[in-house]
Structure formats: structure tokens, C-alpha cells
Amino acid sequence: MADELPKTRLKRSKSLKNLLSRTRKAPSVQDEELLPCRPVKQPFAQVHTTSDDIHLRPTDGAPGVPQRTSSQQRNTWPTSHKERNPGSYNFDTVPHLVRTPWESERRMSRRPQSQRLPVKDMRPLPRRIFEQLPREIYHCILDHLETQHTARATVDVLGLQSSLKALLLVNRRWHRAAREHMYREILLPSNDDLPKRALSLRSSNTRLKMLLRTLEESAALASMVRHLRVTASLACTLDRADGSLVDRRATYSIMADIINHCPNLELISGYSPAVRDSVDTKLFIPLAVRSGLKSHAWNIQAAQLGGGLVPDFDPMDFVECHDDWRSLETLVLCSSPDLDLGIGMVSAVLQRLPSLKHLMLSRLNRHDFHNGTLMTLPALRSLRLDNLEGLTDHGIEQLAHTRTAMSLESLSLVGLELTSLRTFQQLLANLGRLRKFVLVQDTSPEMLPGMQATSSGTALASASLQYLHWDILVAGTSTALIANSIASGRFPSLTKVKVPGDYEGAIQALCRPIAQETLDASDLELIDRFNSDRYERFLRLSQIQAQLRVRESRQQPSFNVVVHDENKRISATHVIGGYLGDMESKIEYSLEPDVEGSHYSLIDFGDVEMPKAVYEKRNEMDRSVRGEQLLDLSTLF
Known part of the structure; x- marks a missing residue:
């Protein structure tokens, strides 16, 4: 019996080994029911071993376990029995704990108050930071x-000059920067004598003469000058409104010398001298040789070219002044209908200006500028045609249909008294780059007799139009036509309109x-003074009429709010007034003047001809001067 037991155990072990080595037949995929939350069974059987001494190999008929396609396989199990350590695991990187945000906040809250709020360093920054x-x-x-x-x-001239002078005394870096800024745009002072000290033997001096002496002694400072602004006090002396003829002649001579010493001068603003006599022409020769000049205005409304008052200035001299202005971009020419420049003079001037971009022609003689000259622009x-x-x-x-229309972005038609609505249809339809359009005249343009009011x-x-200024004094159908065009979406880019003659409030x-x-x-009182049968171009009147329309719309109920109590009885009633306009519209309705304090909506050449003092009070005393109104020629377009 003792000999039979080992044999029996051996048979049992062999039978167990054979049993474990057998592979089960995998069920067919068709018979397997797929559950929504359970993984799909694989079409092969997995064999699990419970002993390290038994090595099982799949039979030839059993499907094998799919292998990884990656070339680098990472094994986390031990490769030999010596490396086996029950209860251990090998990581590629050493794990470390990360503090959560709430743990960080809790840690900060436990700190003392002095540690949470560090004291700011009030020491000044090092000097090297500003130097770099x-x-x-x-x-x-x-x-x-x-x-x-x-x-x-409006510019506070005295305040600006005082601030720049203070920066000159900070250090060398600020001195160089403030000096360059101060001389780049010079505010020309008056030519009045400075107050003399008691018992002083020195001759009287003026700030304008001191500026001329500085430019004569320093060519480097003179080369920095790009812009000369004429202040109101100096303009009064130049215009002969204040001072004698001797002072006016001396002031013009100093101005001419200052222009001669500024080789890089580009612009003179604040004052446009009117050509009346030989004194006014003293600035033309120095300006004619400034090749870098970018803006200039001719004010020859009261001139008599070639006459006794201006013997040294004839029409040919006027044309030849533009020979060296190759960089001129803005030109304003204001003449008089009684002054005859000569046939072809305007075209000859424009041909000498290759960089011209902005042009204003005002009050020229019908023989100097006409429809034929317009085609040669x-x-x-x-x-701007004025x-x-x-x-x-x-x-x-x-x-x-000219070459001017291909690049035109701003067009202003002032006082031309155009009567055909077809003219404006052609302009707006063919000017593809037009951004701003201004029309100011008394007559309302109407449709031609063959055009129907209901036709498209x-x-x-x-x-492309973004800004529309439509100022028609006499009421007509053109304003209603503008309103219909805006309502039908024919101005998709329009963002701002100015219509002082919107008497019905349609726009x-x-x-x-x-x-x-x-x-x-x-x-x-102003409303009562002007009745409905009288038309006046007065901007404040249009502003009051617009405000009255707003008040009328507020009186019209938009919706009512009725409050009931617990017994369903009306306890209170509130009326919410309406408003005039469209809240979803992107168009701004503006009635503000182009020049602050003006009674007219459009800026005129007279506004930029001379600077004007701005007063804090209406008494116009010297002590109430708040600043000076300095306008450039670019504001005319």
C-alpha cells in the first residue's frame, strides 16, 4: 500500500497538469449578448496560473494573446527570482506630494499679518534706470x-511753456528731450517790449528778438524747428489791428529772419497774412525757398496783383513761388471774384506740386476756375470747393469720372447752389473711397422733371461713406430723401450725421x-424770435429745435405701468414716456460746431486765418483769458 500511494499521487498530479493545460473553447461572438455597461469578451480564452512551478504554453489550435505593436515594451514585473520582492513596486519617477490650493490658502492665513503684507519699498529707483x-x-x-x-x-500757452521750462532744469537727459520738443514746435511770442528794470541803461528788448538771436547763434537749435505757431498777441501786431505801421513792419522783418534761419521748417499755423500791400509780401520770399514746407495758405482776397499797392508781386511771381515746394501736401487758395489771376494760373500752380493731397479753393474768379479747370485736378x-x-x-x-475721384476720401461743396439731385447720385455712386461728404448751401437740390419720386x-x-454733413437752409425733398436712403440701408458704413436743416426730425x-x-x-426767446416762415443758418436754433422734439417724445407714452392691490383694485399708475431715435442704430446725430463756440456748423477759413483768445467769462477781460484757439489748415477738410 505504501508503494501504491506515490503512484496515485503522481497520477493525480499528471491529471491536474493535463487539466490545466487544456484550453477551453471560446464561445462564438454571435451567441454572446452585448451588455451596454460591460466590456465585450475577446474571441479567445485567457489562461491564469496559480503556481510558479507550472509553465503553460498555449496549444497550436488555441488563439494567442495579441502582442503590443510598440517597439519599446516596459515590463513592471521582475525578470528573475532574485528581484522578486513581495509588496513592492518599481516607479519610473519618484512620486511627490503637491499642495492643493485650499491648503496653500490655509497656510497663508496662519502667517502673521506682517508676513502677509510686505512693506513697500519707498526708495527711489536707481538713476541708471532713467538714464537707460x-x-x-x-x-x-x-x-x-x-x-x-x-x-x-484751445491751448494754454503760458502753462505749456512753464512746464517745459521746468523740465529743462531736471537733468541732462530731460534737458535734451524738453529742448528738442520745445524747439520742434515754437509758439512765437509777441514783439512787445519787456519791462525794464529801474535805473537800467540797456535798450529795450522783446521776446521775439531774443528768439531770433538764439536761432542765429545756434544752428543746431534752428535745425530742430519744424512748426511755427503764431500766437494771438503776435497776430494782432501783424494784422495792424494793434500797434502802429512801424511796429508792424519791424515785426514782419523779424518773422522773415526767423523763417530764413529755420532750414527744416514744414508748417506755419495760426495766421495767414492777407496780401494787401508790400509789407505783407515780406514772408513770401523766405517761404518760397523752404523746400520742406508741407502746408500753406494764400489769402489774396484784398490783393491787387500788379497794381500800385503791391508793385513787387505780380501773377507770375505767385506761380513761381511753388517751384521749390516739392513736399507740399496742403494748399489753401482764397481769392476774390473781383481779382483776376489769369487764365491757366491755377492749373500751372497745381502742376508744380507733385505731393499735393489736400486742396481748398475759395471765391476764385469764374475765369480762373470753372468746369474745365475742375477736370484737370x-x-x-x-x-473743398467753396x-x-x-x-x-x-x-x-x-x-x-475723373482721376481725382479714384483717390478722393473727403469732398466738401460749400455755397455752390447745385439744384440737381442727379449730381449727388453720381458723386456718391462713383466715389468708391469717399469717407466724408459735406454739402452746405441755401437751395435744396430736387429731382429732374423726368424722375419719379417712387423710383429706386x-x-x-x-x-463707404462714414460722415455726412447735409446743411440745406431752405426746406425741400432732399432731406426726406436722405432719411429714406438711411432707413433702407443704402449707407451701411455711416456712423455720424450732421443735419441742421432737419426741421421735421426725420433723420x-x-x-x-x-x-x-x-x-x-x-x-x-430765440425760438419765439424766429417764426416758421423765416430760415436762418444759426446752429443754436437747430439745437433748440432738436431738444424740443426730444421733450415732445417724452410726453408721448411708451407704455403704462398699472399696480393692483390684493383686492385687484388699481392703486397706482405710472406712464413711461417714449424717446426719439433708434436704440439699435449705430449712427450718431450730431449738432456740434466744428469750432468750439461758433454759431455755424462748418469751419470756415476765417476761423483759421487768425488765432482767437478763449475767455473764461463773457466780459472778455485780459485776466479771464483761458487760452488761445489755434487751428491748423487740416481742420478745413
Whole structure:
């Protein structure tokens, strides 16, 4: 029996080994029911061993376990029996704990108050930081300083000069930056004598003479000058409104010497001398040799070219002054209908200006500028035609088909008295780059006799127009046509309109609502003074009428709020007034003047001809001067 037991155990072990080595037949995939939340069984059987001494190999008929396709297989099990350590695991990287956000906040809350709020270092920055700043940073600071002394077109001249003088005394870096900024744009002082000290033997001196002496002694400072601004006190002396003829002649001579010593001069603003006599022409020769000049205005309204008053200035001299102005970009020519420059003079001047971009022609003789001259204009960005007797509807309509129309972005037609609505249809339809359009005249343009009011051909349309100034004094159908064109979406890019003659409020109803302002007794008296049968181009009157329309709309109920109590009885009733306009509109309805304090909506050449003092009070005393209104020629376009 003892010998039989081992044999029996051996048989049992062999039978167990054979049993474990057998593979089960995998069930068919078709018979297997797929559950929604259970993994799909593989079409092969997995064999698990429970002993390290038994090595099993799959039979030839059993499907094998799929192998990884990756070339680098990472084994986490031990490769030999010596490496086996029950209860251990090998990591590729050492794990470390990460503090959660709430643990960090809890840790910070446990710190003392002195540690959570560190004391700021109040020590000044090292000097080397300011010395290493680029020059552009200093100029940006100076430009921002200039804006602090400027409100729209009003400049506090004394305050700006005092701030720049203070920066000159800081250090060398600030001295160089402030000096360059101060001489780049010079505010020309008056030529009045400075107060002398008691018992002083020195001759009287003026700030204008001291500036001339500085430019004569330092060519480096003179080369920095780019812009000369004439102040109001100096303009009064130049215009002979204040001072004698001797002082005026001496001031013009000093001005001419200053221009001669500024080789890089580009612009003179604030004053446009009117050609009346030989004294006014003293500035023309120095300006004619400034090749870098970019803007100039001719004010020859009261001139008699070739006559006794101006013996040294004839029409040919006027044309030859433009020979060296190869960089001129802005030209304003204001003449008089009684002054005859000569046939072809305007075209000859424009041919000498290859860089011209902005042009204004005002009150020229009908023989000097007409429809034929309009066709010869060069490619421009801005064009303003002001009170020109030689232009008609046919000439303005043909402008839409010239080379000027291809680049024109701003067009202003003032006082031309155009009567055909077809003219404006052609302009707006063919000027593809037009951004700003201004029309100011008394007559309302109407449709031609063959055009029907209901046809689509009568509408005005422009895909690029952004600003529209439509100032028609006498009421007509053109304003209603503009309103219909805006309502039908024919001006998709329009963002701002200025229509002082919107007597019915048709355009105001299509724009964003304007703010309600307080009207005083003088405004109501102004309304009573002008009856409905009389038309006046007075901007304040249009502003009051717009405010009255706003008040009328507030009285019209938009919706009612009725409050009931617990017994369903009406306890209170509130009426919410309406408003005039469209809240979803992107168009701004503006009735503000181009020049602050002006009674007219459009800026005129007289506004930029001379600087004007801005007073804090209406008494116009010297002590109430708040600043000076300095306007450049660019504001005319």
C-alpha cells in the first residue's frame, strides 16, 4: 500500500497538469449578448496560473494573446527570482506630494499679518534706470504733457511753456528731450517790449528778438524747428489791428529772419497774412525757398496783383513761388471774384506740386476756375470747393469720372447752389473711397422733371461713406430723401450725421437718441424770435429745435405701468414716456460746431486765418483769458 500511494499521487498530479493545460473553447461572438455597461469578451480564452512551478504554453489550435505593436515594451514585473520582492513596486519617477490650493490658502492665513503684507519699498529707483530709457519714452511723456494743456483746439500757452521750462532744469537727459520738443514746435511770442528794470541803461528788448538771436547763434537749435505757431498777441501786431505801421513792419522783418534761419521748417499755423500791400509780401520770399514746407495758405482776397499797392508781386511771381515746394501736401487758395489771376494760373500752380493731397479753393474768379479747370485736378485725398461761381451741376457731375475721384476720401461743396439731385447720385455712386461728404448751401437740390419720386433711381447710396454733413437752409425733398436712403440701408458704413436743416426730425428718428439738455429763458426767446416762415443758418436754433422734439417724445407714452392691490383694485399708475431715435442704430446725430463756440456748423477759413483768445467769462477781460484757439489748415477738410 505504501508503494501504491506515490503512484496515485503522481497520477493525480499528471491529471491536474493535463487539466490545466487544456484550453477551453471560446464561445462564438454571435451567441454572446452585448451588455451596454460591460466590456465585450475577446474571441479567445485567457489562461491564469496559480503556481510558479507550472509553465503553460498555449496549444497550436488555441488563439494567442495579441502582442503590443510598440517597439519599446516596459515590463513592471521582475525578470528573475532574485528581484522578486513581495509588496513592492518599481516607479519610473519618484512620486511627490503637491499642495492643493485650499491648503496653500490655509497656510497663508496662519502667517502673521506682517508676513502677509510686505512693506513697500519707498526708495527711489536707481538713476541708471532713467538714464537707460530710450528717447522715444521721453517724447511720449512730453506729448502727454502737451495734451494736459490742450482742450480740443484751445491751448494754454503760458502753462505749456512753464512746464517745459521746468523740465529743462531736471537733468541732462530731460534737458535734451524738453529742448528738442520745445524747439520742434515754437509758439512765437509777441514783439512787445519787456519791462525794464529801474535805473537800467540797456535798450529795450522783446521776446521775439531774443528768439531770433538764439536761432542765429545756434544752428543746431534752428535745425530742430519744424512748426511755427503764431500766437494771438503776435497776430494782432501783424494784422495792424494793434500797434502802429512801424511796429508792424519791424515785426514782419523779424518773422522773415526767423523763417530764413529755420532750414527744416514744414508748417506755419495760426495766421495767414492777407496780401494787401508790400509789407505783407515780406514772408513770401523766405517761404518760397523752404523746400520742406508741407502746408500753406494764400489769402489774396484784398490783393491787387500788379497794381500800385503791391508793385513787387505780380501773377507770375505767385506761380513761381511753388517751384521749390516739392513736399507740399496742403494748399489753401482764397481769392476774390473781383481779382483776376489769369487764365491757366491755377492749373500751372497745381502742376508744380507733385505731393499735393489736400486742396481748398475759395471765391476764385469764374475765369480762373470753372468746369474745365475742375477736370484737370490731380489725384487728391481731400477737396473743398467753396463759393466758386464758375462751377455748375454738369461740372460737378463730371468730377465723378475723373482721376481725382479714384483717390478722393473727403469732398466738401460749400455755397455752390447745385439744384440737381442727379449730381449727388453720381458723386456718391462713383466715389468708391469717399469717407466724408459735406454739402452746405441755401437751395435744396430736387429731382429732374423726368424722375419719379417712387423710383429706386432717385435714392442716394454709398457703401463707404462714414460722415455726412447735409446743411440745406431752405426746406425741400432732399432731406426726406436722405432719411429714406438711411432707413433702407443704402449707407451701411455711416456712423455720424450732421443735419441742421432737419426741421421735421426725420433723420433724428433714425439715429441714436441724443441726451436731453436744459433750456434756459434765452433759448425760448430765440425760438419765439424766429417764426416758421423765416430760415436762418444759426446752429443754436437747430439745437433748440432738436431738444424740443426730444421733450415732445417724452410726453408721448411708451407704455403704462398699472399696480393692483390684493383686492385687484388699481392703486397706482405710472406712464413711461417714449424717446426719439433708434436704440439699435449705430449712427450718431450730431449738432456740434466744428469750432468750439461758433454759431455755424462748418469751419470756415476765417476761423483759421487768425488765432482767437478763449475767455473764461463773457466780459472778455485780459485776466479771464483761458487760452488761445489755434487751428491748423487740416481742420478745413
